[in-house]
Amino acid sequence: MEALKINGVSKRFGRTQILDDISLTIQPQTIYALLGENGAGKSTLLNIINDRNFPSKGEVVLGDHEVHNHYPSLQRLYLMSDSNMYGKRTSVSGMFQLADEGYGHFDYELAHRLTKAFGVNEHARLSNLSTGLTTAAKITCALCVNADFIFLDEPMLGLDANHRNRFYRELMKTYEQRPRTFVISSHIINEIQSLVEHVFVLHDHHLIADEDVENLLNRAYTISGPADAVDQYTQAMKVLDQQTVGKIKTAYVIEKLDDQQPIPDDVTVTHMNLQQAYLALTNGEDEINE
Amino acid sequence: MNFHFDQSGPLYQQIADQLEEMIFTGIYREGEQVPSTTQLSQELHINPATVLKGMNQLVNRQLLEKRRGLGMFVAAGAQEKIMETRKEDFYHDYVQSLVAEARKLNINEAHLMNLIKRGYQNGSTED
Structure with missing residues (x-):
């Protein structure tokens, strides 16, 4: 068809x-x-x-x-x-x-x-x-x-x-x-x-x-932990959106993570759901335009 | 026990993992029929292509078998196969994280061994 x-x-x-x-x-x-x-x-x-x-x-x-x-x-x-x-x-x-x-x-x-x-x-x-x-x-x-x-x-x-x-x-x-x-x-x-x-x-x-x-969510990650550790880990990444609560920072990225780059012990990496990925995508687009 | 989904990984993988768990714990016994793609898709509101992809993982691992016109059934020896795989993964899935957490808590090797012994003793009195 x-x-x-x-x-x-x-x-x-x-x-x-x-x-x-x-x-x-x-x-x-x-x-x-x-x-x-x-x-x-x-x-x-x-x-x-x-x-x-x-x-x-x-x-x-x-x-x-x-x-x-x-x-x-x-x-x-x-x-x-x-x-x-x-x-x-x-x-x-x-x-x-x-x-x-x-x-x-x-x-x-x-x-x-x-x-x-x-x-x-x-x-x-x-x-x-x-x-x-x-x-x-x-x-x-x-x-x-x-x-x-x-x-x-x-x-x-x-x-x-x-x-x-x-x-x-x-x-x-x-x-x-x-x-x-x-x-x-x-x-x-x-x-x-x-x-x-x-x-x-x-x-x-x-x-x-x-x-x-499935492809989108496979490379859509929330990365959270102490702000300096998160900043360091995401240094080479394109952070689309971020939130800071006290000393804890959460960064949202949609890209393939480098397997060679070890994740620090105090940093947690999880997958996003579709709504989070949507918000990160649209927010990331706004950042580019600003 | 029921299906429960989160963002830990691809949805088809979660379906495969949870069906595997149900087979392992004997909710679905060897030779018994598991829910069809149609049933799972409708009840769980999941795209049938995703459900099928998850089920096919278990078919490829010979845990499920298709019977033409009848549906999917738990294959003979499925439980044993899952047991083997899990034994292989035990060190990586449990021991490594146990030791890592113990280190964070300043629990040394001897202390950890004692705790494990205690776990076994409590486990046996509970049985």
Whole structure:
């Protein structure tokens, strides 16, 4: 199956640069995280990929075809987002029907099971549901729609812990039964860390990371201990972020450690989780720009 | 005992280590079926590719065996194999750190030996 390629996409609104020369490849049957602070351009990028917004420069290509206005390609992409593209009177089941008409073979059986589990009334109008239930209805639709590349913009918005857990479980289940690509944009990084294989980080309108989570975390370290010992040990490293509490310092680095350089006894080296790595990456980028 | 993950190393490695521990302690006996990739992936919210990578480590070490259409089972002799590996790693994993900590506490060799003897005595009265 073909990959989805984003080639040199930039977006300007008047004088404001929203995306600056973004190139990345989205493989079939893979789960991705798209991370970035508010305003980094995540939603704009997802909208451009799905042809709901247009780039000032660059293109989105699926296989041999530019996605823009190409119906057969667009039928393979689905975007679930916060923005309301449904009419005021559209019900939950109406949303499912639209997905069925647009993409065919909608999985109603799974949809009924999920709405029941989430406590969503299928006859209710979307506009009358709470934030959490609206999200639950939309992720139900996204998990049941027949598309190869599914983009989830903030799919945990307003969901309580129970509903988030159910979502993760159902995502793993449907992904294993029918592998397809999911791109999850979220701020709840720690909860999606184990779900995703690969991560994209947008920062300041640029793509600053495009890497397998395992590879990234393998070389992402927190180094802590007495400040002078930590300073000495990290002397030749690029420290992306640091914290000092009293005499104890913690330095964050993302690079391969030199096996030849012994770790001092009073210095502790541990791996970061994805959230820490994300914070170190974005902070490190700010340091360069300052 | 349950699965518990931290940042000590790659997730697939932690899955392999913890399954190994479960086999070693007899939670899953030889010939018994272990949870499927599907089950672990759904229950633990882990990408199935990661779970599979962890399980395949144990398959490669011949601790687990795939039975076509049935699932993964604990291989015959798995417990014994784990025992052998752990014996080899015992010096590095435990003795070295024990001695290092003893040095920090100014516990000399004779004293440490006495403590170890005490540990054995307490251990035997507890049995």
